[in-house]
Amino acid sequence: MEEIIKGCCNRQRKSQKKLYQMFYAYGMSITLRYAESRDEAAEILNDAFMKVFSNIKEYDTNQPFKPWLRRIVINTAINHYHKTKKHREMEVLDLSENGLRKDEQVLSGIAYDEIIEMIQHLSPAYRTVFNLHVIEGFKHKEIADMLDIAEGTSKSNLSKAKQNLQAILEKNMT
Template sequence: MIQKIIEGCRNRQRESQKELYQMFYAYGMSITLRYAESREQAVAILNDAFMKVFTNISTFDDSRPFKPWLRQIIVNTAINHFHRNQNERRSEALDKVEDELNSRETIISGISYDEIIDMVQQLSPAYRTVFNLYVIEGFKHKEIAKMLDISIGTSKSNLSKAKRNLQSILEKNFI
């Protein structure tokens, strides 16, 4: 079934493109929501990613699974979006949130997926991107540094600050 849809996309058939989009929309949104500042921005990133998919579908190797190929395009599109907006954000202070921690070992259960996404979206773009790439996607700091054009130390620092900021957000909202 997926092969038939992919073949239709290669032939620029709108119906096949629509089917592929609908088939993987929720999957794509689950990825872009982690990188975006809002649901609207996540949709924009996802739409950009699907445009890249449709443009480059001829390069997809049919002997490999489609989902990892799609995931890589979505993640790369989110990173590109981060780069495009990075210059605007450089003037913002990355340390807006104070790093006060009252309780390091608070365990909170019963938090919904949407609440977790909302908390991650509260992080600054730099912290959120490094957090997602390291914690969710499993990249190493060296890989993240190369992708985002930052130093390895900055990647490690941003991850550490993201974790502290998330802890602070958790404490404010759930304690």
């Protein structure tokens, strides 16, 4: 791995290709959660790798690579959200503190691809907040700052995302 990083620092295409191939699936597993389609996810991932290659000299080789890459991929997905936000309307709803109801259960019988597909059916605003809060573990205040929205909007969008996912799940299970 160290040799590949050194090669990337020297802008060697062969090393960049190896790094890309090594972490493509990992990066796609992240971007698919934020994108509306596989094509959009690939676009976000390619942008993220361009940032990786541009900033690889700043990577601390004493630290694990995956978390550094993950941070860049997530930030690139958020930047993509901001770029496309003007073309989409953010749904601002009444503040709702409702979490999932008592019938919330672990989705053990559903394949990962099916869950990703369900998440992709959410609106961009709901999908982004859901991913940042539920999957990535950010607090609503942090999400609000990242997305330049009110904290209440983040909470509301999460609540609506959960409701929509539950409706999608119920529809797919019948």
